[in-house]
Amino acid sequence: MLDTPAGARGPEDLQDPHGETRAGRLTAWGNALLGGFAPPDDAAAAVTGRDEAHRVAGLPGDADGDRHALTWALGRLRALGATGFRLALPAPGHPLGLTGPPEFNARALEAGEAVLTVGGPALGLVPEVAWFGPPGDRSATVLWHCSPVREAPPADVPTLREAERELAEGLREATAVLARLDVAGAGPEALRALEAYRRRGHRELLAPGYPPRAVRVLESAQRIAALLAIAAGGHGAAVSAGEMAARAGVLRPLERTARRAQVAAYNAAVDERGDDGPR
Incomplete structure (x- = not known):
């Protein structure tokens, strides 16, 4: 991150x-x-x-x-x-x-x-x-x-619905940013990182009892986080220190969105709980 x-x-x-x-x-x-x-x-x-x-x-x-x-x-x-x-x-x-x-x-x-x-x-x-x-x-x-710890609302945690909306916007923006930074054309190291992400396959997310929406939100958040980690790792077209700093400034809001969504997904078992348990 x-x-x-x-x-x-x-x-x-x-x-x-x-x-x-x-x-x-x-x-x-x-x-x-x-x-x-x-x-x-x-x-x-x-x-x-x-x-x-x-x-x-x-x-x-x-x-x-x-x-x-x-x-x-x-x-x-x-x-x-x-x-x-x-x-x-x-x-x-x-x-x-x-x-x-x-x-x-x-x-x-x-x-x-x-x-x-x-x-x-x-x-x-x-x-x-x-x-x-x-x-x-x-x-x-x-x-x-x-x-x-203090008994107080946790800082800056969105609802699942809010996180899902933010992620949809963030994924579109991340795709555009990665294309602009030419990550896919950055050479063998970036290509290996992208291929490793694509090959990771299906894995179980969260744990039993979580609502399906939480699983979807977490999967999307982790997808964005993985792609941003590749972009932030020195891959792509930016080569100078100034360009790398500019890249970090562009990616940071997207990283925050992904992190907020991950927290919302993990907390859904208690924050999205209905009268009969998690939804």
């Missing part, structure tokens, strides 16, 4: 090569668990993914040094009254999905992602990723730091 904060996660820190964050998976599968759509062990395994292990620290009542397995921690959050989770994907100058306080926001901004609980005490979780192993065969452990 264009707004990735300095010192935050790099490509290898992402949960998968398509850009799904660990906070996104915790939000989706945590909502599936709390909504009765997935058993605890399946939800925890889906969140952990390719990582070695996930643990949680800082839950209410914890002593210093307490570390809990993810399955236990999710059960503890449910016992405390949590009924759902929301995703935050903040970037510099854009605290998307956050509610404060400043200390929590700073930690979430450094990580580039966070999860906030819905129901029960207002809590936020931020992942700390530790990598080990030789290059090409690395694995990770994740420690989720839990701390109190």
Whole structure:
């Protein structure tokens, strides 16, 4: 993403090569668990993914040094009254999905992602990723730091309907921008990136219990984000520093639109909930 904060996660820190964050998976599968759509062990395994292990620290009542397995921690959050989770994907100058306080926001901004609980005490979780192993065969452990957050509407999160409308406009604009930047004619590196995106094939998005519109919105948002990442990676016709800066200025609003839509999609299990559950 264009707004990735300095010192935050790099490509290898992402949960998968398509850009799904660990906070996104915790939000989706945590909502599936709390909504009765997935058993605890399946939800925890889906969140952990390719990582070695996930643990949680800082839950209410914890002593210093307490570390809990993810399955236990999710059960503890449910016992405390949590009924759902929301995703935050903040970037510099854009605290998307956050509610404060400043200390929590700073930690979430450094990580580039966070999860906030819905129901029960207002809590936020931020992942700390530790990598080990030789290059090409690395694995990770994740420690989720839990701390109190403010009870307030999350910053700048659109509804699914708003996100879908913004994405339709953004996709048209992204297509025009990519054509103007001549990404497809930028050489073998750009062509390989485009081909890898096209070949990624179908994959399951979100988790059981999400409304179909949320899946559509997330798929469109990730498509735009992937194409913009290719355009922002130095491919295309722009070669000078000034041209690269101009390119970033053009792409940044589209990146923000895609990020807002991703948050809306992941949060749909709680924000789009009807009387009988998610729609």
